[in-house]
Amino acid sequence: MAPCAQNAYLTPMSQTHFFPEGTLVAVLTCEPIDRSLDYKAPVGGCEVGAFVEVPLGPRKVLGCVWGAGRGGFDLSKARAVSNVLDVAPMRDEMRSFLEKVADYTLTPLAAMLRLATRAPGLMNPPSMQKVYRRGEGQPKRETEARTRVLDVLDEYGGLAFTLKELADTAGVTPSVIKGLVPQGVIFEEDTPRDLPYGRLDPAQAGKELSGPQEGAAKALRISVASQSYSTTLLKGVTGSGKTEVYLEAVAECLAQGRQALVLLPEIALTAEFLTRVEERFGAKPAEWHSGVTMTERRRVWKMVGAGGAQMVIGARSALYLPFQNLGLIVVDEEHDQSYKQEDGVLYSARDMAVLRATFCSATVVLASATPSLESWVNVEAGKYTRLDLESRFGPAVMPDMHALDLRSEKMPATRFVSDALARAVTKRIGLGEQSLLFLNRRGYAPVTICRACGHQIACDHCDARMVEHRFLKRLVCHQCGETKPMPEACPSCQVEGRLAPVGPGVERLAEEVTERFPDAKVSVLSSDLFGSARALKAAIREIAEGDTDIVIGTQLVAKGHNFPNLTLVGVIDADLGLQGSDLRAAERTFQLMRQVAGRAGRSEKKGVALLQTYQPEHPVIRAIIAGDEEGFWRAEAAERKMAGVPPYGRMAGIILSGPDLAQVMDIGNALARRAGPLQQVGAQLFGPAPAPIARVRGRHRIRLLVKAEKTAPIQRALSAWVGQIKLPGSVRLQIDIDPQSFW
Structure with missing residues (x-):
């Protein structure tokens, strides 16, 4: 992705909002073009923000009227707008927001418009269509194809499909679907392509709140009622009822006739959340x-x-939907790393949510039990308000936390559950309670090594070791997704029977747990083990209903799930996240450990969290065990401030990639020699150097890192700096403002 210096060539937003027929208008398209294009307004004219269909060469493409045309050419050659789409025009605030995000992230504005129009068929006229929904009962004769169709319909919870969409998703021919209609197993309906959602009733009574919850809810209702911008950090311990509190803010927003957006970090959380929303407001929101x-x-x-x-419940990209009257944005689990978009347009949804709210006078609620350091610093600086829920709702209390020093354990090299942790699991099984064993590593083993020659099996296209997934009987590259069967012989020396797994993943842990607890029912929660979102949600529901003795999971289990009968959390490797040079390693380890420990004891039964570690004296481990969150943040903030890194400084990551390593490195060195624009704003440049993962999908990757003071105009300097180099067509340059990872 190139930086968006071309955004400067776009026509400034016009004060004129309507352009009569024949007037020259500037249209921004979704095509990778470095400027807006001039067209004549169509018959009947058009207004600023109108979504239009325009000719571009032999094609018709989607665009948005951005202002008055620039002209400066033979106007007789100007082509006319083909059609004004029958959709709501983009509001001024949305166009300003997209321009601001483009300038901040150094993204071409056309790419921002693509992000804001990621829905199919927008250029199609309003019409009726046949859609297919789940009917009642089962088919008279079951076949594999029919079962796949019904599984898809059940998975999507009653949503409608077009015939082609359902056939493609289920992998069947349309005739299979048509054959189920006369039996009533599938309903065929004629319906307008797009219907309004059921009305949510904000006056419907919610759950009874505790005193602290009611106090926080009142503060949020007042903030929303003011219809002015504000951001509040809602910090509550796990199980304190943050969701019920911010749903009161949603109720206030809906009562005012404004729209609400709730961002969730994980699709598996949506099913339970949708149920809670429907119970609270009497109808389902949009997803x-x-x-x-x-x-x-x-x-x-x-x-x-x-x-x-x-109301919309969505992933990070829901932030770019064309809301007409947005009054509230909730970012649930605001600390979660998944809110950072790592490809395409690189942005932090948490930060951009705050930015969007400033343009539409909305309230932002950042909810978390373990807030990001950025949010904590903004509270300390007086930019955000903070509300605290310091105890769990009802009779539940926070779990006791202890470290298990693995240095004193006599564990065989092939075992990963200590005897102390095993005894705690056995006790829970005897009490009829559940245990969670947490290991943030997918697959069976992260490395497969040949004991004959020392060869480690690597991806053919990436500079990464392939991970054995024994349940799938394959090796998988977690960078590019490449898979291959597990070989019998070493690919290097061809010796058979000497390949050995090194290190544990959740599958290997499950193997050990099944052996040590043969009578226990074990469930493994890892994203790669479920073929669909429905299957994952069903597994989570079964665990919540108590249909499992031991849960083994990755970080997927740390995100907001409520397992009432789970009273023990065992962290297999609490040191795992402390390795490496990531400046956020301590913060992320602290957050993850506190979050996963918070799955224990969320009902009447007391919970315990045991952390296996080789470094019990490490400051982060000690802070986790002590629960001294404020002390941890103060210490972490002091270290970051001394180093001049975010949130007290600014950073930008530059990634050069291409098929020729020498060429990519030469371009990196050329950029390093021409760092004058960066030096003018006091920025430091580090690199070029091979990226930690130096090859992905056959492309070699070189990284540079720019560090500057918080007030430095870094975007302008970066644009001038990279603008000095003309890139070959095979080389890509990507700029990541405020990088969250450094791979």
Whole structure:
């Protein structure tokens, strides 16, 4: 991705909002073009923000009227706008928001418009269509194809599909679906392509709140009622009822006739959350994430713009939906790393949520039990308000936490559960309670080594070791997704029977647990083990209902799940996140350990969390065990401030990639020699150097890192700096403002 210096060439937003027929207008398209294009307004004219269809060469493409045309050419050659789409125009605040994000992230504005129009069929006229929903009962004759169709319909919870969409998703022919309609197993309906969502009733009574919850909810209601910008950090210990508190803010927002957006970090959380919303407001909200159909995505996009969707539950990209009257943005689990988009447009949804709220006078609620250091610092600086929920709701109390010093354990090299942890698990099984064993590593083993020659099996396309996934009987590259069967012989020396796994993943841990607790029912929660979101949600529901003795999981289990009968959490390797040079390693380890420990004892039964570690004296481990969150943040903030790194300084990561390593390195060295624009704003440049993962999908990767003071105009300097180099077509340059990872 190139930096968006071309954004400067776009026509400034016009004070004129309507352009009569024949007037020259500037249209921003979603195409990778470095400027807006001039067109004549169509018959009937058009307004600023109108979504239009325009000719571009032989094609018709989607665009948005951005202002008055620049002209400066033979106007007789100007082509006219083909069509003004029957959708709500983009509001001024949204266009300002997109421009600001583009300037901040150094993203071409056309790419921002693509991000804001990611719904199919926007150029299609309104029409009726046949859609298919789950009916009743089972088919008279079951076949594998029919079962796949019904599984898809059940998975998507009653959502409608077009015939092609359902056939493609289920991998069947349309005739299979048509054959189920006369039996009533599938309903076929004629319906407008896009219908409003059911009305949510903010006056419907919510759950009874505790005193601290009611105090926090009142403060949020007052903030929302002011209809002015504010950001509040809602910090509550795990199980304190933060969701019920911010749903009161949603109720206030809906009562004012404004729209609400709730961002969640994980699709697996949506099912339980949707149920809570429906119980609270009497209807389901709109959903926007990778788990909904394309038909539903178009409906959400159009209804949000038309005001037919009062509330949206979504992933980070829901932030770019065309809300008409956005009054509240909730970022749940605001510390979660998944809010940072790591490809395409690189942005932090948490930070951009705050930015968007400033343009539409909305309230932002950042909810977390373990807030990000950035949010904590903003509270300390007086930029954000802070509300605290310091105890769990009802009779539940926080779990006791202890470190298990593995240096004193006599553990065989092939075992990863200490005897002390095993005894605690055995005790829980005897009491009829659940245990969670946490290991943040997917697969069976992270490395497979040949004991004959020392060869480690690596990906053919990436500079990464392939991870054995024994349940799948394959090796998988976690960088590019490449898979291959597990070989019998070493690919290097061809010796058979000498390949050995090194280190544990959750599958290997499950193997050990099954052997040590043969009568226990064991469930493994890892994203790669479920073929669909429905299967994952079903597994989580079964665990919550108590249908498992021992849960083994990755960080997926740390995200907001409520398992009432779970009273023991055992962390297999508490030191894992402390390795490496990531400046946020301590913060992320602290957050993850506190979050996963918070799964224990969320009901009447007292919980315990045991952390296996070789470094019990490490400051982060000690802070986790002590629960001294404020002390941890103060110490971490002091270290970051002394080093001049975020949130007390600014950083930008530059990634050069290409098929020729020498060429990519030469370009990196050329940039390093021309660092004058960076030096003018006092920025430091580090690199070029090979990236920690130096090759991905056959492309060699070189990193440079820019560090500057917090007030430095870094975007302008970066644009001038990289603008000195003309890149070959095979080389890509990507700039990541405020990088969250350094791979």
